[in-house]
Amino acid sequence: MVDSAKITAAFATHKLTKPTQFQYGTAGFRMDASLLDPVLFAVGLLAVLRSKWHKGKTIGVMVTASHNPENDNGAKAVEPLGEMLVQSWEAYATELANATSSAAELLAVVESIIQKENIDWNQPARIVVARDTRPSGQALVASLTDAVLATGGEIKDFGLFTTPQLHYVVRCINTLGTPDSYGEPTEEAYYEKLATAFKKITTGLPRLSPILIDGANGIGAPAMEKLAKHLGGALAYEVANGDTVSKGKLNFECGADFVKIKQIAPSGITLKDGQRACSLDGDADRIVFYFFENGTFRLLDGDKIATLAAEFIMDLAKQANLLVERQDGSKTPLNIGLVQTAYANGSSTAYVKDTLQVPVVFTPTGVKHLHHAAEAFDVGVYFEANGHGTVLFSPAAVKAFKTSKG
Numbered sequence: 001m002v003d004s005a006k007i008t009a010a011f012a013t014h015k016l017t018k019p020t021q022f023q024y025g026t027a028g029f030r031m032d033a034s035l036l037d038p039v040l041f042a043v044g045l046l047a048v049l050r051s052k053w054h055k056g057k058t059i060g061v062m063v064t065a066s067h068n069p070e071n072d073n074g075a076k077a078v079e080p081l082g083e084m085l086v087q088s089w090e091a092y093a094t095e096l097a098n099a100t101s102s103a104a105e106l107l108a109v110v111e112s113i114i115q116k117e118n119i120d121w122n123q124p125a126r127i128v129v130a131r132d133t134r135p136s137g138q139a140l141v142a143s144l145t146d147a148v149l150a151t152g153g154e155i156k157d158f159g160l161f162t163t164p165q166l167h168y169v170v171r172c173i174n175t176l177g178t179p180d181s182y183g184e185p186t187e188e189a190y191y192e193k194l195a196t197a198f199k200k201i202t203t204g205l206p207r208l209s210p211i212l213i214d215g216a217n218g219i220g221a222p223a224m225e226k227l228a229k230h231l232g233g234a235l236a237y238e239v240a241n242g243d244t245v246s247k248g249k250l251n252f253e254c255g256a257d258f259v260k261i262k263q264i265a266p267s268g269i270t271l272k273d274g275q276r277a278c279s280l281d282g283d284a285d286r287i288v289f290y291f292f293e294n295g296t297f298r299l300l301d302g303d304k305i306a307t308l309a310a311e312f313i314m315d316l317a318k319q320a321n322l323l324v325e326r327q328d329g330s331k332t333p334l335n336i337g338l339v340q341t342a343y344a345n346g347s348s349t350a351y352v353k354d355t356l357q358v359p360v361v362f363t364p365t366g367v368k369h370l371h372h373a374a375e376a377f378d379v380g381v382y383f384e385a386n387g388h389g390t391v392l393f394s395p396a397a398v399k400a401f402k403t404s405k406g
């Protein structure tokens, strides 16, 4: 049974004081940080309910407002395998946040979700949380923690993390000790996994001149310095805009969004012709590359990155002549697909479709939409033009890579 008295007591210091309408959107809740204390309490309850729904699997919460100004903050919930919260639960998040003017109202929403989703409250609830470098982050994590502890749930705070790191540890925790184990759920193991893969794919290739990395004065800058220790010199780089302490600097005239929108180099970076640079955003889940060519600014945005990734994988797959085992036991060639949004540059789409002969699928904006569509392929490359994206490999494709010779 829900311990209403305990939740009511914990909620007393987090009640909504200024009437506000909240909405869990594409990237979770996001707004001026001063309004978010009750919302984070609501997110704590949401995460507890979701974890119990998953029979005690660990749910992640990332406290960040990404590329937004420093005064904003936000929260997004992460499913057990590291995906975004399922869409059907976004409405519950909105409902809970909008019920924070009284404990009675909030508890009524909790009860209604328990009923609708047939949740067994006796299941354990396990939550992990992390935040970017915003000054408001710690207090918001405290609000979330109060909610989780009031329900008797467990919470582990990973402190300062990039968004990809939070997704990584959630997946690791939930797959630990299973055949799908993704790795150790620690920050060090994350760097080691990335560094090992990087060293493997760059072995034997010529060393390039240092790349300048614009850390957007956010968490990406210290994370890069930590990753470098594991890379052991495999990447020559220099971090710019790595000031996570001075007030007002986060994402200010720097970062991936600034560079993409303004089509100029960020402040804090002076580039010689031909020198390579890239920009992250406040939670380091976007990247865009750029350089000057005879004085002209050239941007390699998500569309270009996706094209290069699709071409690279297509080449390897052709050389290896890979066959993937299907559910009926038959074996057919690896199918690669690209997922884009309507903001994609049309010539990148045409090149991938016509020249690379890779099918292209379109979805609405938002990582969750692209991610979902990419899962339909053996190898699904997805990128938004603004620099969010990755490459997904299906279990059958991974099996084919592991078992083919050469």
Ligand SMILES: CC(=O)N[C@H]1[C@@H](OP(=O)(O)O)O[C@H](CO)[C@@H](O)[C@@H]1O
Binding pocket: 026, 027, 065, 066, 067, 068, 281, 286, 365, 366, 367, 368, 384, 386, 388
């Ligand atoms: C995780 C997520 O879905 N992020 C969204 C969100 O980006 P952020 O970098 O998280 O602010 O807003 C973008 C613009 O609408 C959209 O392109 C993107 O997909």
